[in-house]
Amino acid sequence: MSRQSKHSKVGPLLGTLMPLFATLIALLIGAVMLLALDANPIEAYSAMISGAFGNPNAMADTVVRATPLLFVGLGICIAFRGGVVNIGGEGQLIAGAVAATIVALSLSQWPSSAIIPLCLVAGFLAGGIWGGIAGALKAYLNVNETLSTIMLNMIAVQGMNFLLRGPLMDPIQVEQGSFIPQTARFARTTDLPRLVPTRLHAGAGLAVILAILVYIFLWRTVIGYRIRAVGLNPHASRAAGIQVERHIVLALLLSGALAGLGGATQVLGLHHRMFTDGSAQGFTGGAGFNGIVAALFGKLHPLGTIPASLLFGALLVGANHMQRAVQVPSDFITALNGLVVVFVVGSEIWSRRQARRRELLPDTGYPPDVRHPPDAARPDLKTEART
Amino acid sequence: MINQLFSAATLIGIIASGIRLATPYLYATIGETFGQRSGLLNLGVDGIMLMGAYAAFFTTFKTGSPVLGLLAAITIGGIMGLSMAFISITLKAEQGISGIGVYLFGLGMSNLLFRKMLGTVETVSGFSSIHFPFLSDIPVIGPIFFNHNLLVYGAFVLVPISWFVLNKTTLGLKIRAAGENPEAADSLGVSVERVRYFAETLGGVLAGVAGASLSIALLNVFQQNLTNGIGFIAVALVYFGRWRMMGALAGSMLFSTVNALQLWMQVLGVPIPPDFAVMMPYVLTILVLAFTAGRVRAPAALSKPFERGD
Numbered sequence: 001m002s003r004q005s006k007h008s009k010v011g012p013l014l015g016t017l018m019p020l021f022a023t024l025i026a027l028l029i030g031a032v033m034l035l036a037l038d039a040n041p042i043e044a045y046s047a048m049i050s051g052a053f054g055n056p057n058a059m060a061d062t063v064v065r066a067t068p069l070l071f072v073g074l075g076i077c078i079a080f081r082g083g084v085v086n087i088g089g090e091g092q093l094i095a096g097a098v099a100a101t102i103v104a105l106s107l108s109q110w111p112s113s114a115i116i117p118l119c120l121v122a123g124f125l126a127g128g129i130w131g132g133i134a135g136a137l138k139a140y141l142n143v144n145e146t147l148s149t150i151m152l153n154m155i156a157v158q159g160m161n162f163l164l165r166g167p168l169m170d171p172i173q174v175e176q177g178s179f180i181p182q183t184a185r186f187a188r189t190t191d192l193p194r195l196v197p198t199r200l201h202a203g204a205g206l207a208v209i210l211a212i213l214v215y216i217f218l219w220r221t222v223i224g225y226r227i228r229a230v231g232l233n234p235h236a237s238r239a240a241g242i243q244v245e246r247h248i249v250l251a252l253l254l255s256g257a258l259a260g261l262g263g264a265t266q267v268l269g270l271h272h273r274m275f276t277d278g279s280a281q282g283f284t285g286g287a288g289f290n291g292i293v294a295a296l297f298g299k300l301h302p303l304g305t306i307p308a309s310l311l312f313g314a315l316l317v318g319a320n321h322m323q324r325a326v327q328v329p330s331d332f333i334t335a336l337n338g339l340v341v342v343f344v345v346g347s348e349i350w351s352r353r354q355a356r357r358r359e360l361l362p363d364t365g366y367p368p369d370v371r372h373p374p375d376a377a378r379p380d381l382k383t384e385a386r387t
Numbered sequence: 388m389i390n391q392l393f394s395a396a397t398l399i400g401i402i403a404s405g406i407r408l409a410t411p412y413l414y415a416t417i418g419e420t421f422g423q424r425s426g427l428l429n430l431g432v433d434g435i436m437l438m439g440a441y442a443a444f445f446t447t448f449k450t451g452s453p454v455l456g457l458l459a460a461i462t463i464g465g466i467m468g469l470s471m472a473f474i475s476i477t478l479k480a481e482q483g484i485s486g487i488g489v490y491l492f493g494l495g496m497s498n499l500l501f502r503k504m505l506g507t508v509e510t511v512s513g514f515s516s517i518h519f520p521f522l523s524d525i526p527v528i529g530p531i532f533f534n535h536n537l538l539v540y541g542a543f544v545l546v547p548i549s550w551f552v553l554n555k556t557t558l559g560l561k562i563r564a565a566g567e568n569p570e571a572a573d574s575l576g577v578s579v580e581r582v583r584y585f586a587e588t589l590g591g592v593l594a595g596v597a598g599a600s601l602s603i604a605l606l607n608v609f610q611q612n613l614t615n616g617i618g619f620i621a622v623a624l625v626y627f628g629r630w631r632m633m634g635a636l637a638g639s640m641l642f643s644t645v646n647a648l649q650l651w652m653q654v655l656g657v658p659i660p661p662d663f664a665v666m667m668p669y670v671l672t673i674l675v676l677a678f679t680a681g682r683v684r685a686p687a688a689l690s691k692p693f694e695r696g697d
Contacts, residue, residue, distance in 0.1 A: 037503055085483050087430075143676045146430065146483055147623040154616060154669040162662035279612065289491060296484060329502040334495025338434070341488030345480040 051321020071262025072291025127260015430486025434493020468591015
């Protein structure tokens with residue numbers, strides 16, 4: 001990325017402003033949508049802003065909401081830089097949360113100093129396994145990772161539902177016969193430190209520290225360099241002696257592990273129990289998808305993902321406030337986020353044109369797709385026609 | 388209980404519901420196959436399906452006419468497919484990501500409209516089963532093949548038609564050329580962009596119909612996230628079916644039959660936790676992809692924007 005700044009100062013500036021401009025357009029379209037829904041857009045947006053930043057509690061909620069997005073987003077930075085797509089944030093969050101839940105419930109007698117790290121490690125490992133499965137399937141069996149991560153999301157949700165409706169269900173629920181699919185509240189020893197009276201918990205700090213570590217990992221270590229090399233050009237990397245398969249697995253494994261850690265901090269820091277409404281979003285609040293959006297917004301840079309996560313955390317918290325203030329369902333924000341994604345990736349054509357005009361490499365902002373080797377044999381259309 | 392599962396009545400029930408349940412998968416998978424053969428990956432199918440499902444349901448609810456509902460779904464699906472085409476082709480956006488954007492938009496928008504305009508879960512009388520004289524009354528064959536609604540038959544008729552269009556017509560050749568070797572197609576005077584626009588819009592229309600088949604033909608309700616990921620499964624089924632129409636049929640049927648089996652097992656109280664039963668089709672998809680993926684090749688230009696003459 002230093003390559004760009006060497007050649008021009010306008011390019012990177014434009015690159016940063018473009019997503020903001022695209023967001024602005026999405027917000028304008030959102031305003032039209034609000035008008036169509038009989039809501040005053042100014043009132044709605046100001047309710048959103050005050051809901052997200054209006055007082056210390058609101059700000060704390062924004063950070064709390066941004067935390068899982070940052071965990072997932074950091075993983076996305078690693079995966080996408082490594083040339084693999086990871087749509088499995090939802091499943092990896094769930095896997096991590098379930099693992100942390102099992103540890104928290106079974107070792108409830110242990111002191112905080114032992115049980116909290118253990119829970120976090122369990123979440124990290126479970127998320128890593130969940131991402132690593134997709135990585136191994138891609139590297140060794142050529143299974144498209146977009147699809148396998150989506151399938152693994154569905155499998156994780158059903159696994160969570162099974163555990164929460166069965167073995168992990170709160171004994172009190174069973175006793176009372178109410179059978180709400182949730183666990184008992186964890187022992188107080190598992191609670192992450194919290195900035196009382198807000199809900200801000202130590203998970204947010206951990207995520208920020210990890211963002212710095214991921215940056216160091218990707219740009220200052222040999223393994224990180226190799227992951228990025230594989231993402232930029234798997235063939236050249238292979239020729240240079242890098243074991244491409246191994247680094248594909250590693251990228252998805254680490255990506256999942258970070259999301260899993262995010263899931264663990266959600267249950268330890270915020271909910272203090274695990275619960276399900278049957279869907280993934282019931283537990284994750286869509287963080288697995290919104291984390292992808294945040295990472296893209298942060299230009300797939302771990303440090304850029306921090307403010308991007310805060311922005312989307314604010315949008316999500318603000319949406320709840322807006323829902324109460326002007327009676328617009330909070331789904332509005334899901335739709336708006338979709339528009340933001342579309343406009344941001346759509347607007348990149350202008351940044352690319354700018355880059356090409358300056359005779360730079362046609363950097364799309366994404367690593368080239370490893371699925372399509374440039375030397376792929378051209379198919380014979382006639383044989384295709386016969387089948 | 389296991390004996391019950393293998394009784395004639397149950398087997399007929401499973402096969403019949405397998406055929407019924409294949410409907411949304413078929414429409415969506417066929418549409419996505421057209422798109423991918425032209426070189427476009429559309430991950431937003433689920434979002435388009437949700438919008439189609441809502442449009443069809445709302446129109447049918449207000450007018451009482453499922454035909455108008457279907458037209459509404461076709462219109463919305465076409466518009467969303469066209470938008471997706473604009474983003475992918477004209478703006479050359481990263482297709483995996485813009486698809487997620489379209490999905491989020493469809494998910495949020497359909498539920499927003501649902502909560503704002505309907506508020507509660509309602510039911511409609513959508514397309515009803517067609518009763519064929521004689522045929523529907525034949526034992527075994529009747530309930531399996533001749534007791535479905537129009538959209539179910541439409542889906543199965545669409546398979547050979549799509550196969551013919553893709554493999555035996557000039558249009559199909561252009562679509563395949565755009566996906567395999569856009570440079571060559573371009574040099575022969577085929578407008579790669581126009582062909583891809585067409586394929587993606589068609590994919591959107593079919594995704595809209597897939598949504599409608601849920602909301603006004605199979606379930607006759609609309610609720611939040613009605614599709615529950617069927618659109619994503621459809622994308623997987625395209626890979627599963629090796630980018631062929633007959634493969635799409637096989638994949639849809641396998642998936643829906645396993646689903647039907649799973650539903651019947653729950654009905655009959657087979658002692659398998661329902662969560663595991665619901666999990667089965669997804670595990671199966673991963674396994675099948677794992678055992679077949681190494682031997683198939685995607686369209687060469689899939690998800691690569693076409694840059695003319697550099």
